[in-house]
Amino acid sequence: MTDFERRSIISGIGQSDVGRRLGRTGLDLTIDAALAAVADAGLTLADVDGLATYPGAGLGGAGFAGPGSPEVHEALRLKLSWHSGGIEGAAQLAAVQNAVLAVGAGLARHVLVYRTVTESTEQGSGGRQGIGMGGLGMGGGGKVPKMGGQFQWNIPFRAYSAANWLALNAQRHFHEFGTTSEQMAMIAINARRNAGLNPMAVYRDPMTLDDYFASRMISTPFHLFDCDAPVDGSTAVIVSAAEHAPNVDHPVARVEAMGTALRGRPSWDQFDDLTTMAARDAGAQLWTRTDLTPDDVDVAELYDGFSFLTMTWLEALGFCAKGESGPFIEGGTRIALDGQIPVNTHGGQLSAGRLHGFGFVHEAVLQLRGEGGARQVPGKTVEVAAVANGGGPIAGAMLLTREA
Amino acid sequence: MADAPFRVLPLIDDENRFFWTAGEDGRLRFLRCQSCGYYLHPPIPRCPECGSREVAPEAVSGRGEVFSVTVNHHPWDGGTEPYAIAIVAFPEQADLRMTSNVVGCPPEDVRIGMPVQVTFEARDDVWFPLFETVEAE
Numbered sequence: 001m002t003d004f005e006r007r008s009i010i011s012g013i014g015q016s017d018v019g020r021r022l023g024r025t026g027l028d029l030t031i032d033a034a035l036a037a038v039a040d041a042g043l044t045l046a047d048v049d050g051l052a053t054y055p056g057a058g059l060g061g062a063g064f065a066g067p068g069s070p071e072v073h074e075a076l077r078l079k080l081s082w083h084s085g086g087i088e089g090a091a092q093l094a095a096v097q098n099a100v101l102a103v104g105a106g107l108a109r110h111v112l113v114y115r116t117v118t119e120s121t122e123q124g125s126g127g128r129q130g131i132g133m134g135g136l137g138m139g140g141g142g143k144v145p146k147m148g149g150q151f152q153w154n155i156p157f158r159a160y161s162a163a164n165w166l167a168l169n170a171q172r173h174f175h176e177f178g179t180t181s182e183q184m185a186m187i188a189i190n191a192r193r194n195a196g197l198n199p200m201a202v203y204r205d206p207m208t209l210d211d212y213f214a215s216r217m218i219s220t221p222f223h224l225f226d227c228d229a230p231v232d233g234s235t236a237v238i239v240s241a242a243e244h245a246p247n248v249d250h251p252v253a254r255v256e257a258m259g260t261a262l263r264g265r266p267s268w269d270q271f272d273d274l275t276t277m278a279a280r281d282a283g284a285q286l287w288t289r290t291d292l293t294p295d296d297v298d299v300a301e302l303y304d305g306f307s308f309l310t311m312t313w314l315e316a317l318g319f320c321a322k323g324e325s326g327p328f329i330e331g332g333t334r335i336a337l338d339g340q341i342p343v344n345t346h347g348g349q350l351s352a353g354r355l356h357g358f359g360f361v362h363e364a365v366l367q368l369r370g371e372g373g374a375r376q377v378p379g380k381t382v383e384v385a386a387v388a389n390g391g392g393p394i395a396g397a398m399l400l401t402r403e404a
Numbered sequence: 405m406a407d408a409p410f411r412v413l414p415l416i417d418d419e420n421r422f423f424w425t426a427g428e429d430g431r432l433r434f435l436r437c438q439s440c441g442y443y444l445h446p447p448i449p450r451c452p453e454c455g456s457r458e459v460a461p462e463a464v465s466g467r468g469e470v471f472s473v474t475v476n477h478h479p480w481d482g483g484t485e486p487y488a489i490a491i492v493a494f495p496e497q498a499d500l501r502m503t504s505n506v507v508g509c510p511p512e513d514v515r516i517g518m519p520v521q522v523t524f525e526a527r528d529d530v531w532f533p534l535f536e537t538v539e540a541e
Contacts, residue, residue: 148415153446154503155412156532159489160480167474168491168503175472175516217477219489269491269503270446274472 002257002289007104009403010096010253011240012041013365016116018200018233018353021124026066026116026234027075033234034076034112041238042248043110048078050108050239054095054115054357055087062123064356066116066234082108090260090282090396091303091389092357097258097396099239111239115358119230154269163227163306165268166391167219170308172274174221179311179326181221185212186332187307187343188225188350194337195347197375202231203351226307231353235362251404253365253385259286259397266393276312276322278395279388283316286386286397294318297399298382299367300341301360304348309391314343317386317397342377357389361398368402410481413530419447422461427524427531431463434500443500464500466522468492468535471501475511488514492535508536 014036016029038045057068069085072078082102090097092115099111147155159165173179189212195201207225215224245252259282264271271277287293294317302313311325319341320328329335335343346352346363353359364385366372376382381402388397414424426433435447439456443464450457471493477486488511493501506514507523520535 144412146413146415148417150446152414152420156414156530157489157504157534158409158411158476158481158483158487159503161478163478164474164476164489167476168472168489171474171516172472217475219478220475222474267446269501270499272499274491 004104005100005255005257005289007242008100008239008255009242009245010237010255010361010365010400011110011244011248012037012039012043012238013362014038014040014236015200015362016234018202018231018355020120020202020231022232023121024118024232026063026118027071029118029232029234030067030072030114030116030236031075033114033116033236034072037112037236037238041110041240043238045076045078048076048110048112048238049081050099050102050111051078051080051083052095052099052102052111052113053085054092056085059087061119063117063119063121063230063232066114066118072114078112082111090262091394093361093387093389093396093398096237096239096361096398097260100255100258103239103241109241110244112236113239114234114236115356116234117230117354117356118232119354120232123230150267162392163222164219166306166308167222168269169274169277169392170221170306173308173311173323176275177323177326181213182209183326183330184221184226184307184311185209186329186335187304187310188212190329190332190335191304191344191348191350191352194345194375195351197373198346198352201347201352202229203347222306222308225350228305228349228354229351231355233353233355235355235358237358237361237365245403251369251402253368253400254403256292256384256399256401257286257290259283259395261285262393262395264393268392271393276316277391278393279312279316279390282390282395282397283313283318283388286399287318290399292384292399297341297384297386298380299345299364299377300343300386301345301364302343302386302388303357303360303390304344304350305354305391307350310343310348312391313388316395317388337375338378345372345375345377360387360389364400368400408525408527409483409487411527411532413528416529419449423447424530426461426463427526427533430524432466432522432533433461433463435459436462443497445500445502464494464496467538468494468520470506470514470516470518470520472516473506473514475514486511490514490535492520502533505534506537507534
């Protein structure tokens with residue numbers, strides 16, 4: 001138990017238009033999201049004294065990075081006490097966690113945190129062609145450079161994408177625990193079911209098990225519908241000092257605990273347990289920093305860059321035992337909106353679009369505020385939300401609570 | 405077997421040259437601590453087990469076992485034929501493994517636990533260590 005995280009709240013959230021091939025720049029979308037979040041927090045730009053983003057400018061494949069913090073700083077003419085951007089850390093959530101650390105340390109009082117993608121426009125192929133290349137930028141034509149660094153150990157073997165690397169994790173999970181494709185499909189089907197209730201989601205038509213199996217194979221056991229959908233969009237949140245909560249005209253999300261640990265080797269194929277990946281460490285650490293337990297959680301927004309990752313987060317955060325996520329999600333009732341632990345209530349990245357981690361934060365806060373609309377978890381006030389980002393050697397988790 | 409597929413070449417430097425050219429004499433090599441015998445892969449200049457800086461390439465048997473395998477169907481590099489990407493584990497050490505391809509058989513026939521043996525595919529000045537299924541010893 002620690003009180004450090006509890007010094008921070010998420011006081012406001014904002015999102016730009018989200019969609020396929022919007023044809024707008026990342027900075028343009030980011031300004032929309034930022035202004036919406038600042039207003040939602042009951043603030044003006046003059047109040048914002050901190051800025052954080054993931055991953056920072058210029059990294060990864062086309063449309064992956066979004067604008068760096070200096071571009072947003074300049075565009076909004078912020079006066080900053082603290083700023084940070086980077087890709088190394090506890091997944092995309094690292095940007096939010098860094099803001100919590102800065103607020104807790106007193107370096108900033110209101111931190112604008114954002115994540116922007118324009119992968120749909122940049123990939124520009126139309127339809128559902130794009131699968132993330134793991135941010136490696138193989139597309140776009142031209143001469144392929146020789147591969148150095150960590151990716152020389154998989155790219156030359158034609159393992160080009162996180163779809164391949166994580167398929168190896170999934171296959172090992174299937175082998176060790178008897179997990180099946182029919183079980184894994186429920187992550188995608190549940191996401192689509194929830195997306196049908198979310199007007200912002202990019203894929204809303206109902207999906208059956210037959211539809212799932214009819215989608216083309218990408219890398220066994222991943223079908224296309226196990227892979228998230230590239231979109232354009234920006235999500236922003238305001239991490240504020242907790243003393244600000246009474247000034248906001250809606251409930252806020254108090255930060256209860258964070259998980260940032262990475263105790264295994266930081267590698268896609270050398271991590272000691274392929275079936276858990278780094279989620280194991282971040283998930284376990286989260287519960288050491290709170291008196292709450294998995295039974296207290298009302299909604300779980302768990303990264304689904306690939307459907308299998310949501311399963312590993314269910315295990316890592318203790319919603320089911322190690323290796324038992326397959327039987328746990330079988331039939332889809334436990335993870336449904338009215339189930340034991342509603343999962344990815346907005347449709348996840350599989351159906352609401354690949355906002356790359358921050359969509360889950362946004363949705364968790366909406367649910368805590370009771371503003372989920374048709375997809376609000378029914379029959380109870382959502383008091384505790386779990387958020388997790390990442391896969392492979394990249395993992396971060398947060399626990400948020402409702403503060404009215 | 406079909407023509408050799410497209411492959412991204414590794415960027416060879418003094419640290420990794422031994423690995424990517426090991427196929428020249430047909431022997432798979434990993435860096436090994438000369439003090440405690442621990443294999444280090446990918447290569448690093450200090451043994452994480454004992455701290456020794458005395459590390460050097462050593463040949464291994466080249467036999468291993470499929471630890472995990474996926475059959476890729478997506479034409480990332482333009483190739484439309486499915487192929488098997490595997491993590492191969494080696495008997496020399498519990499945590500010694502590498503990502504590679506299992507070739508020479510239909511990719512859908514490759515299973516976790518299958519014994520495999522290294523084979524090399526030469527391209528320019530690089531020998532890609534790939535694996536073929538073999539009978540269990």
